[in-house]
Amino acid sequence: MNIPxxxxxxxxxxxxxxxxxxxxxxxxxxxxxxxxxGLAAITDWLDGYLARRWDQSTPFGAFLDPVADKVMVAVALALLVERFDSALLTLPALVIIGREIVISALREWMAEMGKRASVAVSWIGKIKTTLQMVALLLLLGTPPGTWVANLGMMTLYLAAILTLWSMLRYLRAAWPELTRSL
Structure with a gap:
């Protein structure tokens, strides 16, 4: 057990x-x-930074970090879907949660095939995650209908678009392996 x-x-x-x-x-x-x-989002960045900086990456951390991130985001999105009670928020929430399930399964499958590097995190994924965290921070902190919530909603839509884009990139990278296994 280490700090990360x-x-x-x-x-x-x-x-x-x-x-x-x-x-x-x-x-x-x-x-x-x-x-x-916001504090949780900072720890997401900090644990990865410290693990690399201090050379403290562990298999446990590599497994648990993405799980913690995905559960945190999914719970926040579920809370917001209830609060906003709107298809406008539900649609990007479903896109984001659905993509996370698909890509997690794809990464696991590719790891079993020894090809995990072909579905490694990309710069699009990092921007998507940043936009997603900012959007959720804005949406969690303000009631619906405020200008801050509207800004959060626009940011969430940008994150959802990048979510789809990154999913297509992952699927394209894994496509040769996927079709070989059919």
Missing amino acids: NLLTLARLVFIPLLVILFYLPFAWSLPLTAALF
Whole structure:
């Protein structure tokens, strides 16, 4: 157990706290929910940075980090779908969650084939993740209908577009292996 892995575990602990804060009936609960999500997003970046910098990458961390990220994002999106109760938010949420499931399965399958490097994280994925985190931070911290929530919604749509683009790139990279296995 090292500091990067502890940061990843902290992100998992943040998830139920995020849900509790989200549902508290106080005016300060939305900004605090957003602040906790922001802290979790920072730990996502920090654990990877420290693991590389201190040469503390572990198989456990490599497994748990993407799981913690995907669960955190999926929970935040589910909370927001309920709050906004709108197809305008549900559509990008479904795109993002669906893509994460497809790409996670694809990465696992490619790893079993010894070809994990062909579906490694790309720069598009990094930009997508940044936009997604910013959008969720904005949307979690403000009620629907505000200019900040509208900015968050636009940012979420940009993230969803990059989500589809990166998924197509991953599928194209894996296509030779996929068709060979049919």
